[in-house]
Amino acid sequence: MNIWMVMVVGGLLTFGMRMSFIYLFGRLQIPETVKRGLRFVPPAVLSAIVAPALLMPDNSIDISLGNFRLMAGVVAILVAWRTRNPLLTILSGMAALLLIMWGSGIV
Amino acid sequence: MDQTVKSFLAGVRAEFPLLVGVFPFGLIYGVLALDAGLSPAAALAMSSILFAGSAQFVAAQLVSQSAPGLVIVLTIAIVNLRHMLYSASIAPFIARLPARWKMLLAYLLTDEAYAATILHYEKTGFTPTGHWFFFGAGLGLWTTWQLSSALGIFFGAMLPASWPIDFAVPLTFIAMVMPVLKDKPAVAAAISAAVVAVMAFALPFKLGLILAALVGILTGTVLEYRR
Numbered sequence: 001m002n003i004w005m006v007m008v009v010g011g012l013l014t015f016g017m018r019m020s021f022i023y024l025f026g027r028l029q030i031p032e033t034v035k036r037g038l039r040f041v042p043p044a045v046l047s048a049i050v051a052p053a054l055l056m057p058d059n060s061i062d063i064s065l066g067n068f069r070l071m072a073g074v075v076a077i078l079v080a081w082r083t084r085n086p087l088l089t090i091l092s093g094m095a096a097l098l099l100i101m102w103g104s105g106i107v
Numbered sequence: 108m109d110q111t112v113k114s115f116l117a118g119v120r121a122e123f124p125l126l127v128g129v130f131p132f133g134l135i136y137g138v139l140a141l142d143a144g145l146s147p148a149a150a151l152a153m154s155s156i157l158f159a160g161s162a163q164f165v166a167a168q169l170v171s172q173s174a175p176g177l178v179i180v181l182t183i184a185i186v187n188l189r190h191m192l193y194s195a196s197i198a199p200f201i202a203r204l205p206a207r208w209k210m211l212l213a214y215l216l217t218d219e220a221y222a223a224t225i226l227h228y229e230k231t232g233f234t235p236t237g238h239w240f241f242f243g244a245g246l247g248l249w250t251t252w253q254l255s256s257a258l259g260i261f262f263g264a265m266l267p268a269s270w271p272i273d274f275a276v277p278l279t280f281i282a283m284v285m286p287v288l289k290d291k292p293a294v295a296a297a298i299s300a301a302v303v304a305v306m307a308f309a310l311p312f313k314l315g316l317i318l319a320a321l322v323g324i325l326t327g328t329v330l331e332y333r334r
Contacts, residue, residue, distance in 0.1 A: 001176025003149050009176075010166065010183035011156035017187055019213035021195035025202045030195045037328040038192050043293050044300040044323025045186050046161075046280040048316050049168060051301035052308050053277035061305065069274060076281045086282035087131055093278040097271055 068104075072097035114236035118243025121227060125219040126251045129160070133252050135275050136163055137259020142272040143171035147260050154256040158249065159217065161283065162186045168276050174313040182313075185320055193221040200228045201238055208238060215245025292334070296327030 001009075021030065054073035055061055065071065076093030083089070133154075140150035145167065157163055162183045169179045193216055201212055223244040228237060266272060288294050300323025307315030 001180070003145065003170060003176075004152075006166070006176045006179050006183075007149070007153050007156045009180050010162070011158075013180065013184050014157055014159055014162065014187045014190065015214060017184075018190045018194055018216040019210065020191050022198045022201060022209050022213050025198035030192065033328065033332075035192065036331055037324055038189050039287075040293065040296040040324045040327030040331075041185065041188055041320070042161075042287050043284055043297040044327065045165070045182075045316075045320045046284040047297040047301040048304035048319035048323065049165065050277045050280045050284065051304045052315075053274075055305055056308060059308070069271075069277075072274070073277060073281065076278050077285070080281050080285040084286055086128065086279075089282040089285070090131075090135070090275060090278045093281070094271075094274060097274055101271070 068097060068100045071100060110236045111239045114234075114239035115243040118223065118227070118240035118245075119247040120243075121223040121240070122219065122244040122247040125223060126247060129219060129248065129251055130255045132160055132279065133255025134259040134262070135279060136160065136167070137256040137261070138263035138266065138272055139164065139259075139275055140167045140256075141260055141263040143167040145170060147264070150260050151253075151257055154253055155249075157183065158214070158252065159183075159187055159190075160252070161280075164276055164279060168273075169313060169316075171273065172313060178312045178314065178317065181317055182320075185317065189218075190216060193218075193225075196225060197221065197228070197241075200233055201241070203233075204238055212238060212241050212245065215242070215249060217245070217248055219248050220245040292327045292330040295330050296323040299323050299326040 021028070050073070054070045055063065055067075057067060057069045063070065072093050075096040076089050079085075079092045080089040136154070137150060140153065140163070141147065145153070150167075153163055153166065157166070165182055165186055166179055169182060174182075194213065197212075197216065201209060204212075220241070224241045227240050227244075231237065263272075284297060288297060300319045303322045304315055304319035307318050309315070310318065
């Protein structure tokens with residue numbers, strides 16, 4: 001499947017889900033279990049992407065000071081936790097990574 | 108002023124604070140999509156065809172890791188599942204509209220448009236021009252998203268190649284995940300998904316991501332019912 005196919009199929013699926021209960025109104029309701037389960041989609045999917053990106057930048061687990069992305073990620077997590085400010089989180093994480101890379105002479 | 112125009116403008120106004128927050132994400136998406144290897148045309152088209160922020164980030168990330176198309180489509184579907192909830196919640200208020208309106212509003216039904224519109228409907232209930240408010244909020248977000256991702260694509264081409272731009276994906280997700288970790292089931296969903304994602308990383312076709320997401324969702328749901 002090339003990227004255009006992926007976009008069209010993904011787009012149709014997304015539209016289908018947005019249209020689903022608007023179309024089915026009065027005919028079908030969401031079961032309570034599904035409704036309660038759906039709120040766990042964001043924490044599950046997002047963490048599943050973040051964890052390998054921080055813990056295994058070179059495709060194998062690396063928990064050491066030499067793992068720059070883990071160090072910068074920890075900075076971002078702390079900033080996100082303390083400030084709840086999305087933009088500040090992204091900027092501080094990126095600044096931390098650039099600083100560490102610059103300090104080690106990579107950039 | 109005509110009531111439909113008034114309602115439309117009220118929708119745009121209610122959406123405005125959210126637009127300020129969405130704009131930088133559009134910029135980052137544009138920069139990232141190019142960095143992931145998408146052509147400028149494909150990166151821009153994704154913003155109108157998918158029109159779903161976090162799904163676009165995830166898709167770009169998976170494209171850069173050359174995941175197979177089917178896995179990308181499946182992941183997009185999981186990430187966008189929540190829209191069914193919005194659909195169910197907003198359905199009673201637009202049930203009497205003609206099909207073309209329903210389709211237009213369904214296309215515009217994002218997190219941010221839903222948030223502004225449902226607050227409005229909960230306050231006013233059904234009104235004859237309520238769908239114009241929805242349309243105003245949705246179109247405001249749509250325009251902002253297209254504009255900001257186009258700008259990101261434009262500027263992304265000028266950034267030095269040695270910069271670790273791809274790191275913006277996990278950073279963006281850290282920023283998005285922190286506010287939803289409000290109780291134990293949510294934290295457990297996040298931690299279990301993270302552990303499985305790392306352990307199952309070597310699975311082919313990036314299936315580890317889908318497995319991790321399912322384990323996380325299940326863990327959260329089970330814990331929620333145990334309370």
